[in-house]
Amino acid sequence: MFQKLFAGLALGAALLAPALVPSLALASNCPSHYLDARAPEIKNPKLATATRELCYGVFGVVHSGVTRTPLWSAENLRADNLEAAEGLKRDNAFHAESRLPRGERAELADYARSGLDRGHMAPNGNMPDPRSQRDSFTLANMVPQDHEHNRAIWARIEEAVRKMAKKEGQLYVITGPAFLGANLRKVGNVLVPTHLYKVVYSPRQKLAAAWFTENRAQAEIQVIPVAELERIVGIELLPSLSRQQKERMLNLPKIRQKKARFTPRFS
Incomplete structure (x- = not known):
């Protein structure tokens, strides 16, 4: 059923067309953020250009100097960290990532007057302390995101994940952009993703699924098997699982669709 749904996307993919090559595995410097300490493996060599891993306290990012966005963020999301995050004041300290070369990173000027939000991949609401919160506002953790999508659809997905993590005790989460089709656009020097995804794996249930x-x-909002998402984006997102395991579906909460309430723009 999913093959028909995504056939047109896969055929028209400009940047992320899957290539039949061995995985390009990254030896992660922050393995604790990943299921079985194994970071996603890039299947499409186009995506491997100018990639850099950035490790933070409670999340990790693999950044693309081509798109000037993360290819993914990774979280080992624990209930105790979420409890610590409750009540922390959001400071909106967006900043360019000084660890990235200027020619590969996003700058605040790229987003200025774009009409798009600076959308978190690892959410600020998951951060258990002020240092982690500041880390989450690096532009290396951001993608240009439609304002209403960010404040309505995406906010509800993020909240659903937090509720799941509190119930399950722990989740592994991989979040990222997809750049599909031939008519990609930029804000400043930053590529705007056509799609976003969030992969959730429950160690307790030993099941995974993804919102796309x-x-x-x-x-x-589509809920799809991880195996199908991997085919679409050209990245093996949970490399320690077999294809059969990635075809099985974790029961993800249904996300209600409704308009976002007005909130000030931070773009």
Whole structure:
């Protein structure tokens, strides 16, 4: 059923067309953020250009100097960290990532007057302390995101993940952008993703699934197997699992679709 849904996307993919090559494995410097200490493996060599891993306290990012966005963020999301995060004041300290070369990183000027949000991949709401919160506001953890999508659809997905993590005790989460089709656009020097995804793995249930949605207001939210998402984006997101395991579906909460309430823009 999913093959028909995504056939057009896969055929038209400009940046992320899957290539039949061995995985390009990254030896992670922050393995604790990943299931079985194994970071995602890039299947499409186009994506491997100018990639750099950035490790933070409670999340990790693999950044692309081509798109000037993360290819993914990774979290070992624990209930105790979420409890610590409750009540922390959001400081909106967006900043360019000084560890990245200037020619590969996003700058605040790229997003200025773009009409798009600086959308977190590892959410600020998951951060258990002020240092981690500041880390989450690096532009290396951001993608250009439709304002209503960020404040409505994506916010509800993030909240659903937090509720799951509190119930399960622990989740492994991989979040990232997809750049599909031939008509990609930029804000400044930063590529705008056409889609966003969030992979959730429950160690207790030993099951995973993914939300996948277009980067636009009122977009449909798909829940798909991890194996299907990997085919679409050209990255093996949970490399320690077999294909059969990745075809099985974790029961993800249904996300209600409704318009975002007005909030000040931070773009």
